Amino acid sequence: MTGANTAINLSVFGIFVLLTLYVVYRVSTRNVSASDYYAAGSSFTGTQNGIALSGDFLSAASFLGISGAIAVNGYDGFMYSIGWVVAWLIGLMLISERLRNTGRFTMGDVMAFRMRQRPVRAAAANSTLVISLFYMIAQMAGAGGLMALLLDVHSKIGQAIIIAVVGIVMVLYVLVGGMKGTTWVQIIKAVLLILTVSLLTIFLIGKFGFDLSSILDRATQRSPLGEAVLSPGVKYGASDLSKIDFISLALALVLGTASLPHVLMRFYTVPNAREARKSVVWATWMMAIFYSCTLVIGFGAMALVGTDKITNAPGGENSAAPLLAFQVGGTVLLGIVCAVAFATILAVVAGLTLTASASFAHDVYANVIKHGEADPRDEVRVARITAVCVGVLAIAGGIAANGQNIAFLVALAFALAASANLPTLLYSLFWKRFNTRGTLWSIYGGLTSCVLLIIFSPAISGSKSSVFPDADFAFFPLSNPGIVSIPLSFLAGFLGTIIGGEKADAAKQAEMEVRGLTGIGSGLR
Amino acid sequence: MTKALPSVSRPATPGFATFDEPHHSLLIDGDGEPDFDAIQTSEDFLALKRRVKRFILPATLLFLAWYVTFVLLSAYAAEFMSTPLFGTVNVGLTMGFLQIVTTVIITMAYSRYSKRQLDPQVDKVRALVETDEELA
Known part of the structure; x- marks a missing residue:
């Protein structure tokens, strides 16, 4: 990129990595028990965990992807911001407190609470692994594209090496720090990200005389679409089908957030339900501030850099925020923004690795293979080995998917979470009759229908922007499957329960309901 | 049951x-x-359930309806959403920003309601069993 100062970028990023590794090393000397590794001994406060939650959630897709989507598509890009803020209300009111009270380490703890343990835990682990890997590959792919832009690394081999380095550092965080170290990485990164974004926003608003209208006015002049960028429909308004795609995306955004496994797992790092609630309140404030800023940054980039320059830059849409930073603050600010973007990818991927490894070790190894009688030390060892395997898979997947659109890939992960996890969680928390068969039907029904619809969608084949542009087996017309697979999963859970299988365990249901609302029997204070 | x-x-x-x-x-x-x-x-637990339901049911329906309205208007009433309100800021952008504002308002309202109405009731239910746990 013109004027990119590789030395500054690299050194700011290097300082971040060294600092966080040092912090991870310092906080994690006594990192031995399963509870320490998975849930940081539940020792974080609501405030700390709230900041870490926003760190875990605000991925490179949020920062680079959304500001870019707004800078290019205007209004239709803004949709992501809104969905991802509103979604936290589901986490706040329906999920967080009950999850903290009923589970210990994983999503499987809650789903299997009153069901037959082995099949349900296996299903929960499958869904966690699929979603985490999907999300992770999206992030890693983004890292490669970013590097092209920020460090002037253009060869595929160079980018592959960088993806591998990101993967190795993140596995180090997880192995050395467990949940405690990873949480501190999230906190540091979230503070850096929010500070950078807010300062950039305040600067932009100030530059335009504290008048939002004049930013928009200027933006419309620099966009080839003119006034249309301020109205809905630029990206999704073309046909009836694209409008349904838009609604489908909007549904996945709002329903997927609170059922992402790495977000769910964060609620176990606090000591009780009240702190879990406080975490979501903090996270919601951070999200509200962050996503309001993306609106200004997106339109600001459109106004100051211009849409054409952004779409023609090496990173495409994703380069909007870095280009804007370069425009207003030169190489130093560019270096900072780039480093923050790297830090974001690194931290999110670390959180996902930890979640995937916990789910495999706790649900599959300890409960399915060892029937709940695994030595906790073995369990942690299995989790660590899994973390390395997941890291290797993510590096390989990231290299393979290098160059794909990150915000879009991430949106698919949300559709998966909303389809496989949300119906199951809501049913098991709120519906007395829900049984093992219903649970399995809703998890597998949502997961497989969503995966199949993605495979046969235009995202994979049949159009220029597909993964396989030359093949065409896209008989499902929508690029986001949520509008079909989410209701389907609700229906499958309902039918599975109604049609038969064993009756719900009434005693366990009583325990789960009482425990979910009050924490009685959980040992939590 | x-x-x-x-x-x-x-x-x-x-x-x-x-x-x-x-x-x-x-x-x-x-x-x-x-x-x-x-x-x-028990009466105390049923009272807790009623209090929880009294807030989260209407609040959840309200915010989902408000969000879906916004999405549907964006998809099918683009004309209306592009009506300028002040300067270049139109109805759609304002409504989108209001989604964020209402999210914060509902969050704070729930937090306040929990502290005043739910937490004391949770303590009451917990008191039903706590005597023994503390002595044990």
Whole structure:
């Protein structure tokens, strides 16, 4: 990129990595028990965990992807911001407190609470692994594209090496720090990200005389679409089908957030339900501030850099925020923004690795293979080995998917979470009759229908922007499957329960309901 | 729910205290474990459930309806959403920003409601079993 100062970028990023590794090393000397590794001994406060939650959630897709989507598509890009803020209300009111009270380490703890343990835990682990890997590959792919832009690394081999380095550092965080170290990485990164974004926003608003209208006015002049960028429909308004795609995306955004496994797992790092609630309140404030800023940054980039320059830059849409930073603050600010973007990818991927490894070790190894009688030390060892395997898979997947659109890939992960996890969680928390068969039907029904619809969608084949542009087996017309697979999963859970299988365990249901609302029997204070 | 179902892996002894066991409060079973069936049907717990439902049901329906309205208007009423309100800021952008504002408002309202209405009631229910846990 013109004027990119590789030395500054690299050194700011290097300082971040060294600092966080040092912090991870310092906080994690006594990192031995399963509870320490998975849930940081539940020792974080609501405030700390709230900041870490926003760190875990605000991925490179949020920062680079959304500001870019707004800078290019205007209004239709803004949709992501809104969905991802509103979604936290589901986490706040329906999920967080009950999850903290009923589970210990994983999503499987809650789903299997009153069901037959082995099949349900296996299903929960499958869904966690699929979603985490999907999300992770999206992030890693983004890292490669970013590097092209920020460090002037253009060869595929160079980018592959960088993806591998990101993967190795993140596995180090997880192995050395467990949940405690990873949480501190999230906190540091979230503070850096929010500070950078807010300062950039305040600067932009100030530059335009504290008048939002004049930013928009200027933006419309620099966009080839003119006034249309301020109205809905630029990206999704073309046909009836694209409008349904838009609604489908909007549904996945709002329903997927609170059922992402790495977000769910964060609620176990606090000591009780009240702190879990406080975490979501903090996270919601951070999200509200962050996503309001993306609106200004997106339109600001459109106004100051211009849409054409952004779409023609090496990173495409994703380069909007870095280009804007370069425009207003030169190489130093560019270096900072780039480093923050790297830090974001690194931290999110670390959180996902930890979640995937916990789910495999706790649900599959300890409960399915060892029937709940695994030595906790073995369990942690299995989790660590899994973390390395997941890291290797993510590096390989990231290299393979290098160059794909990150915000879009991430949106698919949300559709998966909303389809496989949300119906199951809501049913098991709120519906007395829900049984093992219903649970399995809703998890597998949502997961497989969503995966199949993605495979046969235009995202994979049949159009220029597909993964396989030359093949065409896209008989499902929508690029986001949520509008079909989410209701389907609700229906499958309902039918599975109604049609038969064993009756719900009434005693366990009583325990789960009482425990979910009050924490009685959980040992939590 | 039907109380006739056999409870799994828990002694079926009812959790009512006798004068021989002065430390046991009402809702703890023979082993000193909480008697969840009895708690679930206790007046205090039912009151807690009602209070929870009174807030989260309308609030959830409200914010989902408001969000879906916004999405549908964006998809099918683009004309209306592009009506300028002040300067270049149009109805759609304002409504989108208001989604963020209402999210924060509902969050704070729930937080306040929980502190005032739910937490004290949770403590009441917990008190039904806590006597024993503390002595144990």
